[in-house]
Amino acid sequence: MFRKLLIANRGEIAVRIMATCREMGIRTVAIYSEADQHARHVYEADEAYLVGSAPARESYLCGDRIIQIALESQAEALHPGYGFLSENADFADACRTAGLIFVGPTAESMRLMGSKIAAKQLAHSAGVPTVPGYVSIDSADQQSATLLAAARQLGFPLLIKASAGGGGKGMRAVHKEEEFLDQLAGAQREALAAFGESTVFLERLLIQPRHIEIQILADAYGHSIHLGERECSIQRRHQKIIEESPSPVLSPELRTEMGQAALRIVQAAGYQNAGTLEFMLDTQQHFYFLEMNTRLQVEHPVTELVTGLDLVRQQLLIAAGEPLAITQEQVSQRGHAIEVRLYAEDPLQQYLPSTGTITRFIAPSGPGIRLDSGLSEQDEITQYYDPMIAKLIVSAEDRLSAINRLQQALKRTAIFGVTTNLPLLIAISKHPAFAAGLTSTDFLTHYEVIEQLQTPLVPDQVLAAAAIYDLTWHQAANSNRYHNPWQNTGPWRLAGNTQTRTYHYQGEPQKIVLTPRIQQSGSWLVQRPDQEAEEFQVAAINAHFLLLRQGNSNASFFIQQTATETQIAFEGHLFHLQRPQPPTVEQTAYSGLAVSTQTALTAPMAGTIIKVQVQVGDIVEARQVLMILGAMKMEHAITSSHAGTVQRINYREGDVVSGGALLLEVR
Structure with a gap:
């Protein structure tokens, strides 16, 4: 076993990996950007090194600089966490060329399974069904006209998905043909910004499916096992917010069948280390392979809690050359676990991320409650990184008990300084459809959860x-x-x-x-x-x-x-x-003047102008998209609140703006 490990990541996952390393006697090396110099993961590590400035492309995505730090610190191994460079095969290759142990799969299997298109083709050859769609990595087949023709043949509604993507980035649902080209351009931009690669494919949009994923472990000696499933159906913007294990609808027979299908793909790919095979399950209990995540998943704690296995420990042992010490027959699931992702965002404003300082963070505690977080009080949520504050995970002897425990834990959570999705998580946990296990990827829209999430009356x-x-x-x-x-x-x-x-x-x-x-x-x-x-x-x-x-x-x-x-x-x-406030001098002096702010469109948060879709003098309609603002790895549309004429545009594409900045005026 190696003695020192560099963690090429930040936040919650870096802190999580460090916890296991301490138990195993492995020293840890953290990297941090200028924005993260006071972050929790910096202080949790045995050593910490500045990697670059705040933007991820100048810090956590700088593979050469990260490898240089690993060598300077005399780290023997590197764990990529999830996100950033975790599924970058070139980075994995570069680590091994530099003499570092990369805690993850080989670059070859990462390239194969990291491409959703190639992974689908491999699954098909292994006899595993896939969702009908259009896949091609040929550059000529990625032209807008070609993809539009394929979309017409496939039929609407459909999904546009980034081949190198994950976490909902570069994914767009298209319900009508006239929306296709705009959504395609947005998906390709988002994919290029998040993954450095704009290749997309098309997939039929299944009606009310469930998102089921199978966790696997595979060593370097041909042994592989699955650890059961996680259901991750409740999502917003194609990103998971609630995950649980086991799924409330899988029978033992279907669980075995899906697990064996996952292992066939793993063996065909020659895969090593931890990984997750994602499937869609339709209303007739037919499953379809979607993709493989060649890394540790955000939702791995629910599997840990029902199997009793430390997945990070298993990753490290496999990377160090150890064979799996557990057989498929020894894997068992006990009880039920549920994870919710606590985000700094406003569900009532289309999940707009909320930047600012977490001034108070009161976390719940008690039997069966686990909180994974990389943030502490006085930490700042910035535009540069994902706005997840923490993962709250509960476990109990059965699903109903776990739901009750989740409800009580959420009620005992309080966060000041930023807007959070805590009320949404409470609403989901209390919804009768959730208690009944009627979860699907359209749960929030089907049950109109957001519409029911009105601001409560003050008790x-x-x-x-x-x-x-x-x-x-x-x-x-x-x-x-x-x-x-x-x-x-x-x-x-x-x-x-x-x-x-x-x-x-x-x-x-x-x-x-x-x-x-x-x-x-x-x-x-x-x-x-x-x-x-x-x-x-x-x-x-x-x-x-x-x-x-x-x-x-x-x-x-x-x-x-x-x-x-x-x-x-x-x-x-x-x-x-x-509280009542005395009037200011300005309010007193101008109390009789009506000031209209309806003409001004401001930035709802700090970000970068990705696209300006109008010019001065253009006549626009209400709710027309005028600008695209990029922040926290996602795109946010700036729409007109009223019909009128564009009077002024204050920023160009590529400009960085602060929250509240006056973007343009429409009169």
Whole structure:
């Protein structure tokens, strides 16, 4: 076994690999970009080296520089993690040429299986069914006219997919012929930006399929096993957000059949190390091979929790030349595991990524709860990398128990500073269709989950918590964690007056009246207009936490104050309560003037202008795409909010813009 390993990655997966290395006595070397100099993976490693500036193409994608660092640090092996260079066969070759052990498959099998087109052809030769489609790697067959003709023959709806792709990048669903060319151009741009290669293929879009994948391990001596399946059907933008094992619909017979099909492909490819074979399962229980991921998957923890195997450890042992120490007969699944991906994004704004600093991160804990994350409080979500904050994984003796555990864990999670998809994950976990196992790749649209994900009404107890906290915490600012500030009489107690507070939530005023109970320390009578008063007792308070007791019931609140807001996290939802502010000089001076901002279109987040689709003077329609903004490895359309004429364009293709930048004006 090698003694030192360089991890050519960042964030959660780098931290995860380091955890296993510590247990195995392997020293770790981290690399980091200028944007990541204070990142968690830098401090978790035994050594850390600057690799380049913030953009991935100037840091985590610089293979030559990474290999140079590995040699300078005297690392003997290199683990690529997932994403970045993990499926780059040339990089794997370069590592081995430099004398480094590459923790992954050979470059030859990576090239073969890394091309979705070639992988489909191999699967077909191994007798494994594939989704009908159009595949060709000939450059002449990649012309727009050729692909359009193939699309007409295949029929709509269909999928355009990047041959070298993964993670939903370079993938577009096309439902009508007139959309095809625009979607093709977008898929090719995205594929080129993410993978350096724009080759695409077409695939029939199956109706309500399930996404099932088989985890495999294969050593250098011809032995290979599968570790059962993961179901990853619930997705947004063709990217998985919830994964579980085992699948709620696979029978033991179908599981065996799919596992054997996966191993036939693995053996035909001469594959080594860990890998994942992805399949689609239709409503008739017919499965079709999609692609192979020649690396460790994001969702590998659910397999670890149901099999008891450490997949990173298995990868390292195989890379060091060890034969598999477990046979297929010894593999068994126990219980149920579910993983959810916690992203900094807004599901109500088409999953727009949210950049900013994570000012508070309260993570759940308890039996059967695992949190994999590379981020800590005060870390920044930037435009340069994927916006995943953490993976929350739960396990229990059966699926229903795992779902219940997941719901409770999500309710005990709170993140301040960025918008997250936590409310969406809670909504999915509580949906009856999810409990019934009725999951398919169109789950979110079929059950209109986003449409039902409206901003919740602010509960009375949240308003009570905000008002009590705002009135009392400053008197206990130097207290201990569970200090009771009512042990000593403060100036606010002497007043004994009824206090009225008005907050604004979603633009609506929320009035609440509080009266301190003089005869009972720490108690308040709280009343909303036209409602009966309720009594709340403060059980504990600190700078970011409040525990209220109502009768025999407790309610916990995580709290953060800004200059204008009191933010309350309660049962997985974050409520922004705006406090009244005195008018500014500008507001007073210009209070009678109406200022229209409807003509301005701004950048919803920091990013790079990929394409400008209009010119000054063009007449545009409402919802017409005007610009394409690239950020976090994805493209985001900037559309007109109204019909009008383009008056000004402030940026050109290739320009980097900050969030809120005025892109163009339409009047």
